[in-house]
Amino acid sequence: MSESLHWRGGALVGAFNATWPFATLKATRETITLSVVLSGIYVFDHRNIQGLARHNGILSTGLQILHTEQKYPSFVVFWTLNFRKLKSELEALGFRVEDS
Numbered sequence: 001m002s003e004s005l006h007w008r009g010g011a012l013v014g015a016f017n018a019t020w021p022f023a024t025l026k027a028t029r030e031t032i033t034l035s036v037v038l039s040g041i042y043v044f045d046h047r048n049i050q051g052l053a054r055h056n057g058i059l060s061t062g063l064q065i066l067h068t069e070q071k072y073p074s075f076v077v078f079w080t081l082n083f084r085k086l087k088s089e090l091e092a093l094g095f096r097v098e099d100s
Contacts, residue, residue, distance in 0.1 A: 004028045005089045009080045010060070011036045014073030025063070025078045025086075029093050032065065034078055042072050052090065053098040054083060063087075063097070 004027065011023035013036055022037040032049065034042045048069045055064040055077045062077040063086060080086045087097040 003093070005093065007078070007080060007086055009062075009078055011039070011079060012057075012062070012075070012077040013039050013042065014075060020079060020081070023078060025080075027090060027093055027095070032095075034065070034076065042069075042076065044069060044072075046095075049095070051098060052095055054087075054100060063090075 007025045008021045009023050009025065010020045011018045011034060016039050018036050018039060024035045026033045030046055032044045044065055044067050048067050049065065050068060051066040053064045053066065055062045057079070060079045061083045062079040063083065065076045067076065087099060090097050
C-alpha cells in the first residue's frame with residue numbers, strides 16, 4: 001500500500017455541492033486534502049480531524065470529515081463511487097472510518 005492516496009469524486013462543503021468529477025481527495029498519514037472546483041482547497045491535519053464517517057445522501061454515499069478547523073465550513077463530505085474501497089485505503093493510512 002502506498003503512503004498516500006488520490007480519489008476523484010464530488011463534494012459537499014457547507015452549502016456548496018460539486019458533483020463527480022469536480023472534487024479530489026488526497027490523503028497521507030498526516031493530512032487529508034479536499035480540492036473542490038469553484039470552492040477551494042481544504043487541508044485537514046490529522047490533529048484537526050475528529051472523525052471520518054460514512055454519510056448517505058439521496059443518491060450518493062460519501063465520507064464526512066468531522067473536523068475542528070475553524071476557517072472551513074463545519075459540514076464537509078466527499079462523494080465517492082466506492083466507499084468501501086476508500087474506507088479501506090484510509091484505514092491502511094491509519095485513519096479510523098465509521099461505517100454506520
